[in-house]
Amino acid sequence: MRMPSVKYQRGDKVMGRWPGSSLYYEVKVQGFDITSQLYTVIYKDGTELELKEPDIKSFSGFQTRSRSRSRSRSPGRRRSRSRSPGRTTRRSSSRTAAVAAAAVTESSLSSNKDTKMEVRLGPLQQTMAAENNSNNKHEENDMANKVNEKAEAEMEAESERNQGRYNLRRRKDDGGAKAAAVLAEQQEKEVIKEAAPPVATLATPLDFGGKIGAYLWLLFLPSWVLFLVFQVNLEDPSLLNFPPPLPPLEAFWDVKALGFVILWILFQALLYVLPIGKLSEGMPLRSGERLKYRTNGFFAIMVSAVAVAVAVHQGVDLIYIHSHFLQLAVASFLISVLLSVYLYARSRYAAPEQLAQGGNSGNVVYDFFKGHELNPRIKDFDLKFFCEMRPGLIGWCLINFALALAEMKLHHLDAPSYSMILVNVFQLLYVVDGLWNEEAILTTMDLMHDGFGFMLAFGDLVWVPFTYTLQAYYLVSHPNSLSLPVVGAIVTLKLLGFYIFRKSNSEKNAFRRDPSDPQLSHLKTIPTATGKSLLVSGWWGVVRHPNYLGDLMMALAWSLPCGFSHLLPWYYMIYFIILLVHRDSRDMRDCRRKYGSAWDEYCRTVRYRIIPRVY
Ligand code: NDP
Numbered sequence: 001m002r003m004p005s006v007k008y009q010r011g012d013k014v015m016g017r018w019p020g021s022s023l024y025y026e027v028k029v030q031g032f033d034i035t036s037q038l039y040t041v042i043y044k045d046g047t048e049l050e051l052k053e054p055d056i057k058s059f060s061g062f063q064t065r066s067r068s069r070s071r072s073r074s075p076g077r078r079r080s081r082s083r084s085p086g087r088t089t090r091r092s093s094s095r096t097a098a099v100a101a102a103a104v105t106e107s108s109l110s111s112n113k114d115t116k117m118e119v120r121l122g123p124l125q126q127t128m129a130a131e132n133n134s135n136n137k138h139e140e141n142d143m144a145n146k147v148n149e150k151a152e153a154e155m156e157a158e159s160e161r162n163q164g165r166y167n168l169r170r171r172k173d174d175g176g177a178k179a180a181a182v183l184a185e186q187q188e189k190e191v192i193k194e195a196a197p198p199v200a201t202l203a204t205p206l207d208f209g210g211k212i213g214a215y216l217w218l219l220f221l222p223s224w225v226l227f228l229v230f231q232v233n234l235e236d237p238s239l240l241n242f243p244p245p246l247p248p249l250e251a252f253w254d255v256k257a258l259g260f261v262i263l264w265i266l267f268q269a270l271l272y273v274l275p276i277g278k279l280s281e282g283m284p285l286r287s288g289e290r291l292k293y294r295t296n297g298f299f300a301i302m303v304s305a306v307a308v309a310v311a312v313h314q315g316v317d318l319i320y321i322h323s324h325f326l327q328l329a330v331a332s333f334l335i336s337v338l339l340s341v342y343l344y345a346r347s348r349y350a351a352p353e354q355l356a357q358g359g360n361s362g363n364v365v366y367d368f369f370k371g372h373e374l375n376p377r378i379k380d381f382d383l384k385f386f387c388e389m390r391p392g393l394i395g396w397c398l399i400n401f402a403l404a405l406a407e408m409k410l411h412h413l414d415a416p417s418y419s420m421i422l423v424n425v426f427q428l429l430y431v432v433d434g435l436w437n438e439e440a441i442l443t444t445m446d447l448m449h450d451g452f453g454f455m456l457a458f459g460d461l462v463w464v465p466f467t468y469t470l471q472a473y474y475l476v477s478h479p480n481s482l483s484l485p486v487v488g489a490i491v492t493l494k495l496l497g498f499y500i501f502r503k504s505n506s507e508k509n510a511f512r513r514d515p516s517d518p519q520l521s522h523l524k525t526i527p528t529a530t531g532k533s534l535l536v537s538g539w540w541g542v543v544r545h546p547n548y549l550g551d552l553m554m555a556l557a558w559s560l561p562c563g564f565s566h567l568l569p570w571y572y573m574i575y576f577i578i579l580l581v582h583r584d585s586r587d588m589r590d591c592r593r594k595y596g597s598a599w600d601e602y603c604r605t606v607r608y609r610i611i612p613r614v615y
Contacts, residue, residue, distance in 0.1 A: 340453055343453055343457065372451050
C-alpha cells in the first residue's frame with residue numbers, strides 16, 4: 001500500500017541520518033506518521049527510529065555522488081586525509097569505528113561547489129591503516145589512500161556485516177602508543193557528543209498492559225496501599241484474614257495531616273533550591289542539551305535530621321505519624337493526583353522533543369499514568385528529580401524513625417528492639433547512600449527514559465513512604481526478637497548486598513559519564529551503533545543488572561528481622577522481586593531496540609540476568 005503524498009514510501013531504501021550526528025546509514029522506510037510528520041525507519045542492525053524528512057536522503061543519489069567524489073579526490077586532499085592521525089591511528093576502543101563504519105558526512109550533500117564526500121574508516125580500515133603507520137611516509141600515504149578507497153568499496157559489505165565490532169580485549173592493551181590512546185579517547189568523546197539524537201523518537205511499545213492496563217493500575221495501586229495499611233493494623237495480619245470493614249469516610253481525612261505533608265514538601269523544596277551543593281549535568285537529551293541538577297540530597301537529609309531533632313526537643317510528638325498513618329497516606333495521595341493532573345496538562349503544551357518516548361500514545365489515561373513529559377521543570381526546578389529523591393525518600397526515614405518511637409512508647413522500652421533498629425538502620429543507609437550518590441540517579445531509567453506522570457508521582461510520594469515503611473510499622477505491634485548471631489547473619493547479608501549494589505551502580509554510572517576514565521580502562525566493552533558502548537566485564541560482565549542482585553539481597557535483609565509469622569512484612573520482598581523482574585524485562589526490550597545486534601552479542605556473552613546461573 002502506498003502512502004499518499006509523502007516523499008518516501010514504505011519499503012524504500014534510503015540513507016537516514018543518525019540522530020545528533022552527521023552520519024548517514026542505509027535504512028528502510030517502515031511508515032510515515034501524518035500527525036508527527038515523522039518517518040519510521042529501520043536500520044540494518046534492527047534499530048528502529050523516527051526521522052524527519054530532512055534527515056533522509058535518497059539512496060541512489062547518495063551512492064552515485066559518493067563514488068564519483070571519491071574518485072576525483074585530489075592528491076592534496078588525499079595527503080592531508082591520510083595524515084590525519086584520527087584516520088590512521090588504531091583506536092583503543094572501536095566505539096568511534098562502530099559509529100563511523102559505512103557512514104558518510106552530511107557535508108557531502110549540503111555543500112554545492114566543492115562537495116566533499118568524506119568516507120570515514122571502519123574498524124577494519126582503521127586497523128589496516130594503523131598497521132601501515134609504521135612503514136615509511138610515502139607508503140603510509142599511499143596505503144591510507146588505498147584504505148580510503150577500499151573503505152568505500154567495503155562500505156556496503158561493512159554495513160551488511162555491521163555486527164561483531166566488539167572490543168573484547170582489555171582496552172588498555174589495545175592501543176599501542178599512549179598518545180594514540182589519548183587521541184582515540186578524545187575522538188570517542190566527540191562521537192558521544194555527536195550521537196545525542198535531536199528530534200528522533202523511538203516508537204516504544206505500550207507498557208504496563210497498555211491502555212487497559214493503565215486504567216487497572218490507576219485503580220489498583222491506591223487500593224493496594226489502603227489494603228496494606230488496614231491489614232497491618234490487624235492483630236493477626238494474616239493475608240488469609242479479610243481486611244476489616246472500611247471506616248467512615250471522615251476517618252480518611254485530617255486537615256492537619258494534609259498541612260503536615262504540604263509543609264514537609266515545601267521544606268524539602270526549599271532545601272533543594274538552596275544554592276548549596278554540586279550542580280550536576282544530566283545525560284544528553286534528544287535535543288543534545290544537558291540539564292543541570294542541584295545534587296544536594298545529602299545536605300537535605302542532614303538538615304532534615306537536625307530539624308526533626310529540634311522539633312522533638314521542642315516537644316513535637318512524632319508518634320502522630322503512627323497514629324495518623326492512614327490520613328497522611330491519603331493526603332499524600334491527593335497531592336500526587338493533583339501533581340499528576342498538572343503534569344499531564346502542561347505536557348499537552350510541551351514541544352515533541354520534550355516528551356518521553358513512552359507515555360506518548362495519544363491515549364489520555366495511558367499517558368496520564370505513564371507520564372508524558374520527560375523532564376517537567378518550573379524554571380530550574382526539576383519536578384521529577386525532586387520528587388524521586390527528596391520528599392518521599394527522606395520522608396521514608398522520618399516515618400521509620402517515628403515508628404521506632406511508637407514501638408518504644410507502646411512497649412515501654414528504653415530503646416527500640418533489635419529488629420526495629422536493623423530495619424531503621426538498613427533503610428536509612430539505603431537512603432543516605434542514594435542521596436550521597438545522588439548524581440548516579442541521572443543515569444537511571446526513571447530519569448533518562450520515563451516521563452513524569454501518575455506512576456512516578458504516586459510512586460515517589462505515596463508508594464515509597466507508605467509501603468516501604470511497612471516492616472517498621474509491622475514491628476510496632478508485632479514484635480520479633482532476634483538473637484545476636486541472627487543479627488550478625490542479617491547484617492552480613494545486608495552489607496554484601498549493599499557492596500554489590502553500590503559497586504555495580506557506580507561502575508555503570510562512571511562509565512556512562514566518562515567512558516575514557518582511566519580507572520575503567522581494564523574493562524572490556526562492546527561498541528554499539530549509537531556511539532555508546534556496553535560493559536561486558538567487571539560487574540556488568542557477571543550478570544545483566546548486577547545492581548538488581550544487590551538490591552534484592554538488601555530487600556531480603558530488610559524482611560528477615562520481621563520473622564516468618566506472617567507474609568505481610570515480606571510483601572516488600574515479593575513486590576520487589578516482581579518489580580525488578582519487570583524492570584529488567586522492560587530494560588532488556590528497550591536496550592534491544594536501542595542497541596540492536598550489539599545487545600544480542602552482550603546477552604550471548606553475559607548469559608544470566610540478575611542472579612548468576614539462575615535467571
Ligand atoms: P539501571 O541503573 O540498571 O539502568 C539500566 C540502564 O543501564 C540500561 O537502560 C542501559 O542504559 C544501561 N546498561 C545496561 N546494561 C549495560 C551495560 N552492560 N553496560 C553499560 N550500560 C548498561 O536501572 P534502574 O534505573 O532500574 O535501576 C537503578 C538502581 O535503582 C538499581 O540499583 C535498582 O535496583 C534501583 N531501584 C530501586 C528501586 C526501589 O524501589 N528500591 C526501584 C527501581 C530501581 P543506557 O545504555 O541507555 O545508558
